[in-house]
Amino acid sequence: MYDSSSTEKKWQAKWEEAKSYVIDLKKAKDPYFSHVMFPYPSGDKLHVGHWYNYGPADSFSRYQRMLGKDVFCPFGFDAFGLPAENYAIKTGVHPDDSITTNVETMIIQLKRIGCMYDWDKMVNTSKPEYYRWTQWLFLQMYKNKLAYRKDANVNWCESCKTVLANEQVWEGKCERCDTDIVLKPMTQWYWKVKDYAQKLLDGLENLDWPEKTKTMQRNWIGRSEGMNFTFKVKDSELEFEVYDSVPQTYRAQTFAVIAPEHPMLLSLIKGQKNEKEVLDFIERMKVKKATQKYNFDEDLEGVFTGRFVEFVTGDLPLWVASFAVMDYGSGIVNCSAHDERDFAFAKKYDIPLHVVMVPEDEAEAEKVRNLEYCFFKDPQGVMLEPEEFKGRRWGEVRQDIIKYLEKEGIGYPTVQYKLRDWSISRQRYWGAPIPIVYDPEGNPHPIPEEHLPWELPRDVDFKPTGVAPLAASKELLERTEAIFGKGWTPEVDTMDTFVCSSFYSFMYLSTEGYGTKFTNASPTASDREAQFIDPTIEKNWMPVDMYIGGPEHACMHLIYSRFVTMALKDFGYVSHEEPYKRLIHQGLITNGGAKMSKSKGNVVSPDAFVEQYGSDVFRMYLMFMGPFEGGGDWSDTGIKGIDRFVQKVWKLFGETEESEETKESKEVEVKLHQTIKKVTEDIERLHFNTCISALMELMNTVEKHKTFNKNLALTVAKLLSPLAPHLAEELWEKLGGPAYAKATGSKEGFVIDQPWPTYDEKMCVSATVEVAVQINGKLRGTITIDAAASEADVITLAKEVPNVLKNLEGKEIKKEIYVPGKLVSLVI
RNA sequence: GCCGCAAUGGUGAAAUGGUAGACACUAGGGACUUAAAAUCCCUUGACCGUAAUUGGUCGUACUGGUUCGAAUCCAGUUUGCGGCACCA
Numbered sequence A: 001m002y003d004s005s006s007t008e009k010k011w012q013a014k015w016e017e018a019k020s021y022v023i024d025l026k027k028a029k030d031p032y033f034s035h036v037m038f039p040y041p042s043g044d045k046l047h048v049g050h051w052y053n054y055g056p057a058d059s060f061s062r063y064q065r066m067l068g069k070d071v072f073c074p075f076g077f078d079a080f081g082l083p084a085e086n087y088a089i090k091t092g093v094h095p096d097d098s099i100t101t102n103v104e105t106m107i108i109q110l111k112r113i114g115c116m117y118d119w120d121k122m123v124n125t126s127k128p129e130y131y132r133w134t135q136w137l138f139l140q141m142y143k144n145k146l147a148y149r150k151d152a153n154v155n156w157c158e159s160c161k162t163v164l165a166n167e168q169v170w171e172g173k174c175e176r177c178d179t180d181i182v183l184k185p186m187t188q189w190y191w192k193v194k195d196y197a198q199k200l201l202d203g204l205e206n207l208d209w210p211e212k213t214k215t216m217q218r219n220w221i222g223r224s225e226g227m228n229f230t231f232k233v234k235d236s237e238l239e240f241e242v243y244d245s246v247p248q249t250y251r252a253q254t255f256a257v258i259a260p261e262h263p264m265l266l267s268l269i270k271g272q273k274n275e276k277e278v279l280d281f282i283e284r285m286k287v288k289k290a291t292q293k294y295n296f297d298e299d300l301e302g303v304f305t306g307r308f309v310e311f312v313t314g315d316l317p318l319w320v321a322s323f324a325v326m327d328y329g330s331g332i333v334n335c336s337a338h339d340e341r342d343f344a345f346a347k348k349y350d351i352p353l354h355v356v357m358v359p360e361d362e363a364e365a366e367k368v369r370n371l372e373y374c375f376f377k378d379p380q381g382v383m384l385e386p387e388e389f390k391g392r393r394w395g396e397v398r399q400d401i402i403k404y405l406e407k408e409g410i411g412y413p414t415v416q417y418k419l420r421d422w423s424i425s426r427q428r429y430w431g432a433p434i435p436i437v438y439d440p441e442g443n444p445h446p447i448p449e450e451h452l453p454w455e456l457p458r459d460v461d462f463k464p465t466g467v468a469p470l471a472a473s474k475e476l477l478e479r480t481e482a483i484f485g486k487g488w489t490p491e492v493d494t495m496d497t498f499v500c501s502s503f504y505s506f507m508y509l510s511t512e513g514y515g516t517k518f519t520n521a522s523p524t525a526s527d528r529e530a531q532f533i534d535p536t537i538e539k540n541w542m543p544v545d546m547y548i549g550g551p552e553h554a555c556m557h558l559i560y561s562r563f564v565t566m567a568l569k570d571f572g573y574v575s576h577e578e579p580y581k582r583l584i585h586q587g588l589i590t591n592g593g594a595k596m597s598k599s600k601g602n603v604v605s606p607d608a609f610v611e612q613y614g615s616d617v618f619r620m621y622l623m624f625m626g627p628f629e630g631g632g633d634w635s636d637t638g639i640k641g642i643d644r645f646v647q648k649v650w651k652l653f654g655e656t657e658e659s660e661e662t663k664e665s666k667e668v669e670v671k672l673h674q675t676i677k678k679v680t681e682d683i684e685r686l687h688f689n690t691c692i693s694a695l696m697e698l699m700n701t702v703e704k705h706k707t708f709n710k711n712l713a714l715t716v717a718k719l720l721s722p723l724a725p726h727l728a729e730e731l732w733e734k735l736g737g738p739a740y741a742k743a744t745g746s747k748e749g750f751v752i753d754q755p756w757p758t759y760d761e762k763m764c765v766s767a768t769v770e771v772a773v774q775i776n777g778k779l780r781g782t783i784t785i786d787a788a789a790s791e792a793d794v795i796t797l798a799k800e801v802p803n804v805l806k807n808l809e810g811k812e813i814k815k816e817i818y819v820p821g822k823l824v825s826l827v828i
Numbered sequence B: 001g002c003c004g005c006a007a008u009g010g011u012g013a014a015a016u017g018g019u020a021g022a023c024a025c026u027a028g029g030g031a032c033u034u035a036a037a038a039u040c041c042c043u044u045g046a047c048c049g050u051a052a053u054u055g056g057u058c059g060u061a062c063u064g065g066u067u068c069g070a071a072u073c074c075a076g077u078u079u080g081c082g083g084c085a086c087c088a
Helices: A005-019 A048-066 A082-091 A097-113 A126-142 A195-208 A209-219 A247-252 A265-268 A273-292 A340-349 A362-369 A394-407 A474-484 A505-511 A525-528 A534-541 A558-571 A607-613 A615-622 A640-656 A666-684 A687-705 A710-720 A725-734 A739-743 A793-801 A803-807
Strands: A031-034 A070-072 A146-157 A162-164 A182-193 A224-233 A238-245 A255-258 A300-311 A312-322 A332-337 A411-416 A434-437 A444-446 A546-548 A587-592 A768-775 A778-786 A813-820 A825-826
Touching: A005 A097, A005 A615, A005 A725, A031 A048, A031 A394, A031 A505, A031 A534, A048 A070, A048 A097, A048 A546, A048 A587, A048 A615, A048 A666, A082 A097, A097 A615, A126 A146, A126 A444, A126 A558, A182 A666, A195 A209, A195 A558, A209 A558, A224 A247, A224 A332, A224 A394, A224 A558, A238 A411, A238 A813, A247 A394, A255 A300, A255 A340, A265 A273, A265 A300, A265 A739, A273 A312, A273 A340, A300 A340, A312 A340, A312 A546, A332 A340, A474 A546, A505 A534, A615 A640, A615 A687, A615 A725, A640 A687, A640 A710, A640 A725, A666 A687, A666 A710, A666 A813, A710 A725, A710 A739, A725 A739, A768 A793, A768 A803, A778 A793, A778 A803, A793 A803, A793 A813, A793 A825
Parallel strands: A031 A070, A031 A546, A255 A312, A768 A825
Antiparallel strands: A146 A162, A146 A182, A224 A238, A224 A300, A224 A411, A255 A332, A300 A312, A434 A444, A768 A778, A813 A825
16 A cells, blocks of 8 residues: 555655755856746645646646756745735734745745746745846836836726725726726836737747747737828927828728827817817817726717818818727827728718729729728729729728838838736735835836835835825935935836746746845945846846746737847847746646636645645646646546545555566567656646546556566656656665666666666567548458558458458459558558 | 637547547446445447347538548538738
8 A cells, every 4th residue: 555645754854955956057058947936825725726836837847847947946935915005904814924924835835746846946036136136127228228217007996095906906996995996197116018029929939839829929019010190280390190000091081089188179179169079179188098898889979170181182180089099000090981980980970981992893882982981901992092003902002002102202111019018016015115206396217226125115005095095104205305405306116027027937046035035234345246047047047947827928028028038138238038948838727628727615634635635646646637728627526536546556566576577578568668758748848637647558568467577667766756756765765776777777776866767669569559430431350460560461351351351242342451550451 | 890719429538531439537246345336348430130250320519511431621601719900
């Protein structure tokens, strides 16, 4: 009987004692960097989802290690963020205290999984040793003009007098007091991700990432090619650039719309007779846009500004419209009859439309001319205007019209991206303080590096008061004045937690235990001189060879990380521009079809299962559920099957004495080679489920043949090592693995340090194979043949099968197909 | 609305152009046992047939197509899941 509990404790202690998973980053010869997306250290226990992510990811890393690589698997905590702050508001426990406790308890739980984490290099983003570099990153962005300040709308609750994160807005209302949210402009810090849009797009080509994720990023970046036109405001000096992705139909433009939050709008409407009406509309939109539940038909609305813009097609009325987006193009849209939304808007407000393209069919063309429906983006559309292109097709005329417009000086080609600059300011306490101070005139100045870490003050009240929590800190203000002078004030916003996580892979490489040694002491001289990362280590270890985590980060975290890495390369601090070479998303484990969450009360704890069956069995059960990337619905039926398998392995190999050794039969030998092949190939593609079934088949064969053979058993221990590390070590030790390793010249010690077993392709084929015989594609029998039999012999044999003979009677064979070792197909 | 992915027994699933349902779970039957648990053996896609067997028909969401042969490739449809969503 295999006792998982004591065995697992034993090996975890041995691994730790031997520092088996601690990697010397400088000495490594064949670096393989593999880590999972680091978690938020919540106070809850590890749930099935954590295990489903970390267990298989560890199995993959262990396999890489047995291939002889220096595998580095660090772990860390994304420790800043709202939950700890909300907990502080509720209980008064300081986030630093609750997070420190949570990290400690989480590490204890994580160690029970038995992963090969190098805990010496753990990071915790909320510790000054870490966020000092978050702030350093901000300063680099600032110095290189990738950081700037801009007014932007934030979700504002008038009753709580506070800024709310998007997650705290529930159907347009404050989640705490149910007051309607309004958009309020506040000055915020932005990073220029948009400058890297094209690079982010191009870089995707060479990444070994799921196609789905790459597609999502491409859509998120949203590259669009088109033209810019210039609109001059009538009776004014103002001019606008206007982006058009469909310049073919430029002559159809009969009006233009401007976004309600456009900064030029107020000066435009000043003194116009509908000024009041427009102002009301703007106010209404502020509330409405905050509610974030738009309906295409109902919410299409606008007001005439009283202004006109001049264009080659004449003077176009300028409207303020709900659908105009400030952050795309210039915030002003040219509108025509050949856009569904423009068409609907014009119909609603009786704005004249002008048709310049019709369907080929004359009856349909007449309907379009009469504006019965909107005709748009049809490659077969026949152009009516401009005169030079009359009669040509919409689908082929584009490039020629673009050239023509450029020549005529009407517009010029441009590219637009949907990607927006990254707003990194948060009016929150529990985050890295933005390293900026303001002089008495209110101008921002970067805090010199020698003052980093610019520490998060502790003397704040967490209860929302209407200002950012840091604004209430006396210590922070005094510190600022002491260093910079009277009248100077600190920036009171903190950084988005996505900033902290955008460069943490580098921190694993550049630190020996950030977050574990913080003593509240002032930074030492060596701290100040420390470099972001050792260039040699960075060059050898980056990019991360295997990065595993949830698909929910496909766009945010994974775009920000790529952007930051590209920027750091441009600044000269790192040598790679992509952080993650290979990416895998584990699937989601649901319960009753729903995502596990505390509020639904359907979170499954692994504890009871691990207690009863052990970590290895639980890990393998999760892997056996299906392909890693598929996830699935939780059910505990079936974990018994894995437990039986583990017990069977132990019974056959762990409890058999050497004296009972038998000769390996040919069938077992072939099965072993087949299994090595299958397991190797399937670990590579993260199909752990079929690795396990292959091993089950092998054990069933061994059981059937009552074979006990030491070499076989040692090989099985190696094959099991990535999937069931504790069982494999126990087996290895029991079978005298270390002595065997010594005799064969490989490293003594753990099974994890043994070379991965190899197979012989020739040995994967048995002497005889079963071949199917089909007649017209229908199975009519099987024959067992010598694997080396010739095609002619096999076909002759196939025709002698009684059932085949019966079916062939009186029929003429037209065609004979032989697929070697698989089947014979006869066509009659 | 747009983009992407998926659909196979009672259940998780396997098979990526070549014997559909490997490997497990559940259920039923049997052995062992005073009994239970554990363990072992048998049956387990549906239907028909036979005294019996290596018998037959249907079957991978649906409708077609390509092919000697399709769960797999192609076209269309339905349903479900995920993401984006007024992007001019």
